[in-house]
Amino acid sequence: MTMLRTMRRDLFLYLLVLPGLLFFLIFKYVPMWGVLISFQNYSPYLGLWHSEWVGFAHFDRLFSNPDFFLLLRNTLAINALNLIFFFPLPIMLSLTMNEIRTRWFKGAVQSVIYLPHFLSWVVIAGISLIMLSESEGIVNGLIAAAGGERIDFLTNPRYFWGVLTVQSIWKEVGWGTVIFLAAIAGVDVQLYEAAKLDGAGKLRQIWHVTLPAIRNVIIILLILRIGHMMDVGFEQVYLMMNGTVSEVAEVFDTYVYRAGILQGQFSFSTAVGLFKSVVGLVLVVIANRLSKKFGEEGLY
Amino acid sequence: MIQDKSWGSRLFDGVNIALLALVGLVTVLPFVHVLAGSFTTTAELARKQLVLIPTEFSFDAYRYIFSTSTVIRSIGVSVFITVAGTLFSMLLTVLMAFGLSKKTLRGRQTIMFLVVFTMLFNGGLIPSFIVVKSLGLIDSYGALIIPSAMSAFNLIIMRNFFQNLPEGLEESAKIDGAGYWSILFRIVIPLSMPAIATISLFYAVNYWNTYFQAVMYINDAAKWPVQVILRQIVILAGALTADTTGWAAEDVLPPAQSIKMAVIVVATVPILIVYPFLQKHFAKGALLGSIKG
Structure with a gap:
């Protein structure tokens, strides 16, 4: 009786939640269920109910394909570079920014470095192409003016991963500081006063007060980052890719798009995508376990 | 100091x-x-x-790109999906966040879990494509709006904001006999304008930057948003299509580099215009509580 009454009282709230819930069910959960087609020879005409089941055939095909190792290598390499060179930068940058006392200067720098986050990858790729072009680009113009050899940044496979890493840093490093600056702002000022009384200089204050205070945020972001080790920003790679660099540029996401949407191999490419998502989920779980084992709070 | x-x-x-x-x-x-x-x-x-x-x-580069209908039309498409999309996204997000902000709602934790889980696992590109296709959205502007209408992240920020509003105001309104509907529109939304403005701008920027969705779902070139046209011109170095009207044959074409740069500027300016409003709010730490779902 009471349950019925609470249900009726909440009916209105359920109605408010419903449209959003439907969105998540239709566009997030139906596709999760749709991964079943990776165990089928899915045909759009027969649909999920009538297509032929083939077990793990598509996964066998993926793992025995020499392309698989290429995809894995490229995906992991791009992410590893990102983890090594990108991840620490926002932390260092926010520590630097936190020490600035001149408010207008700090505000100006923040305004400038947050901006690229809001630009599309098409704009970023366009600017990169213009600047890095071998014959017309400003970067090569400067290299040539300094007496150096022009470098084929865009078409030489050797530079591709480096170009992506620099792009990511340029676009996202500023935005990455937002969360750390907010965490640093929450540090108790008395801790700094106490450290100063104990004779700690600026650097030791950062090491002993600021860093420990934001450690938890760093760890949460690290877990999330590790969970995305199999994802490479599709748009970024797709836009920067060209025929001469495809050997180092093809990653799981671009491969799924080509095999699935362009060539119509729905089941096979879904298998590739599912493999990627499952590995990502497993990585999050492992990273979370590890962080708890070392006495940290973890993501959940 | x-x-x-x-x-x-x-x-x-x-x-x-x-x-x-x-x-x-x-x-x-x-x-x-x-x-x-x-x-x-x-x-x-x-x-x-x-x-x-x-x-x-x-101003030749600008004169040139605006002499063709391709760029102008694509800007129109982008403006439309940005405005319509943001309204649609905010409607869904605000209503759902308000419902989920009420601690008495049964099943609230389950629904929140469903939302957060989508941040960790997804069905991938092809199953999503099949869903959009079977809904008949291919080649419609709906394909650029509906499948990306909500972000779990924005929903959580919105809900947290609603939850942190002082409860007393709502209680006194309830005593005065106000229902949830008038509480939402007379009290909660007016008090949440900073959060609503910020999240609207997040959604708007996202819609303006829509690129990949259009590549996947829109085959009809007349319906391409500005980002797709930008890629045609800047990255594929494609010439603008021959529907040139205001550009006489004897005029010299502006340099290709300048045209590319001008198109980039045109696609970036709307972001630059909303950016100061955006920046005013997001740095205030409202986002911090939300990284832990």
Whole structure:
């Protein structure tokens, strides 16, 4: 009786939640269920109910394909570079920014470095192409003016991963500081006063007060980052890719798009995508376990 | 800080300021280069590559891209999906967040879990494509709006904001006999304008930047948003289609580099216009509580 009454009282709230819930069910959960087609020879005409089941055939095909190792290598390499060179930068940058006392200067720098986050990858790729072009680009113009050899940044496979890493840093490093600056702002000022009384200089204050205070945020972001080790920003790679660099540029996401949407191999490419998502989920779980084992709070 | 003016501390401040100035400069110079280049004449661009302030102004690149209907039409498409999409997204997000902010709602934790889980696992590209296709959205503007209408992240921020509003106001309204509907529109929404503005702008920027959705779902070139056209011109170096009206044959074409730069500027300006409003809110730490779902 009471349950019925609470249900009726909440009916209105359920109605408010419903449209959003439907969105998540239709566009997030139906596709999760749709991964079943990776165990089928899915045909759009027969649909999920009538297509032929083939077990793990598509996964066998993926793992025995020499392309698989290429995809894995490229995906992991791009992410590893990102983890090594990108991840620490926002932390260092926010520590630097936190020490600035001149408010207008700090505000100006923040305004400038947050901006690229809001630009599309098409704009970023366009600017990169213009600047890095071998014959017309400003970067090569400067290299040539300094007496150096022009470098084929865009078409030489050797530079591709480096170009992506620099792009990511340029676009996202500023935005990455937002969360750390907010965490640093929450540090108790008395801790700094106490450290100063104990004779700690600026650097030791950062090491002993600021860093420990934001450690938890760093760890949460690290877990999330590790969970995305199999994802490479599709748009970024797709836009920067060209025929001469495809050997180092093809990653799981671009491969799924080509095999699935362009060539119509729905089941096979879904298998590739599912493999990627499952590995990502497993990585999050492992990273979370590890962080708890070392006495940290973890993501959940 | 008055007592702390030792040599070491001054050096420390100096190094920090120099470092940040450098970071800011590296961020801003590419924009200046592109902006200046878009106003430059062929002669000047050929003579010197590092153009930061053009000495010979020319609007040819802009005259050229606006003489074709391709760019103008794509801007129209982008404006439409940005405005319609943001309204649709905010409607869904605000209603759902308000419902989920009420702690008495049964099943609230389950629904929140369903939402958060989508941040960790997804069905992938192809199953999503099949869903959009079977809903008959291919080649419709709906395909650029509906499948990306909500972000779990924005929903959580919104819900957290609603939850942190003082409860007393709602209670007294309830005593006065107000229902949830009038509480939402008379109390909660007016009090949440900063959060609503921020999240609207997040959604709007996202819609304006829509690229991949259009590549996947829109085959009809007349319905392409500006980002797709931008890629055609800048990255594939494709010429604008021959529907040129205002560009007489005897006129010399502006330099290809300038045209590319001008298209980039056109696609970026709307972001620059909303950016100050956006920036006012997001740095306030409202986002911090939300990274842990």
